[in-house]
Amino acid sequence: MLLGDDGELRPTIFAEMSALAASTGAINLGQGFPDEDGPVEVLDAARTAITDGINQYPPGLGLPVLREAIAEHQERFYGIRVDPATNVLVTAGATEALAATILALTDDGDEVVTLEPFYDAYAAIIGLSRATHVTVQLRAPDFQPDHDDLRAAITDRTRLIIINSPHNPTGSVLPRETLELLIELAHKHDALIVTDEVYEHLTFGVEHIPIASLPGAVERTITISSAGKTFSTTGWKIGWIVAPSELLAAIVAVKQYLTYVNGAPFQPAIAVGLRLPDEYFTTAAATLAAKCDILSAGLGAAGFAVSRPQAGYFVIADASPLGVTDAADFCRALPTLAGVVGVPVTAFVHPDRRNGYSSLVRFAFCKKVELLEVASAQLAGLRTT
Ligand code: PMP
């Protein structure tokens, strides 16, 4: 995944598409980042922390104020009881959390099962750790895993089962029955569960169930999340892990040599965010759902077959009704055709498993309403080109 077809090191699809947007002036619905600031309380708290001199290395696990806020958050929203002193680690975004976890908990040749499409970092980090990547395909229209496929993929060779719910890129949310099956399979094959829940608060009328809240899961589950999406602070790179203490100790041993520590003044600010009233979280999700509707309608009017995400930042649009067979080529042409940038879903699947995904494009709707309306108007022209 790190190398292109020519064997050269290549930028991530998000960096490539953001560069394309910058060079063409097209609207960037490729990389998933909001174009508006998050809550003022959180931004102010970061400024205050800098003024107050919280500018040097924080403790290895993260500042206590944030670890306590993460523990409170798990109990407040999910009823999960966590010891901030031994079960919580602050990381440089969910990306470092994933890297430290996979590097710490796999050996050469261990199998790591993920859903596919998968967030691109998964395959890259599994590759770095020399583990073997096994996937379970998610198919349109609902992008849910087939239970028999999960039973077939998870075996005694499986060390980690990595799930991502709500899911990037498809916006699907795993239901309770699937989570229960995963717990059963993890027990049966003595595997650990890694759950990436960075979109945990951004659901559209469906319930997000953290797998660690279900019976039999907590003692073998590493929960990963990030402040980036919840508080529109993707550039701060504050993420975290909640895990049983002995697993967390192994992960800390790796994290200390990846970044050692990260983001001192942002940590107390995210603690403020995690303690905001419920209304903040519900409003953030409702605002995003409305944006999803605007862009989905625009894509539908432009001739795409549009899926219905249950959560997150992204909508998947099938460009085949527009005569598109290769979404990667289409995405390279889209800035010229419509002044919009999207990401081909093939960027989230292994090269030999592109079948069924080759006409799909991921568009981000975490943007200002006016921008989504302009993008929709520009995309409407595709019908006639
Ligand atoms: N996991 C998923 C599913 C993501 O979409 C992202 C990026 N938005 C990450 C992990 C990385 O998060 P962070 O920016 O906090 O490293």
Ligand code: GLN
């Ligand atoms: N998570 C963001 C996305 O899926 C991108 C993060 C990145 O650029 N690595 O668009």
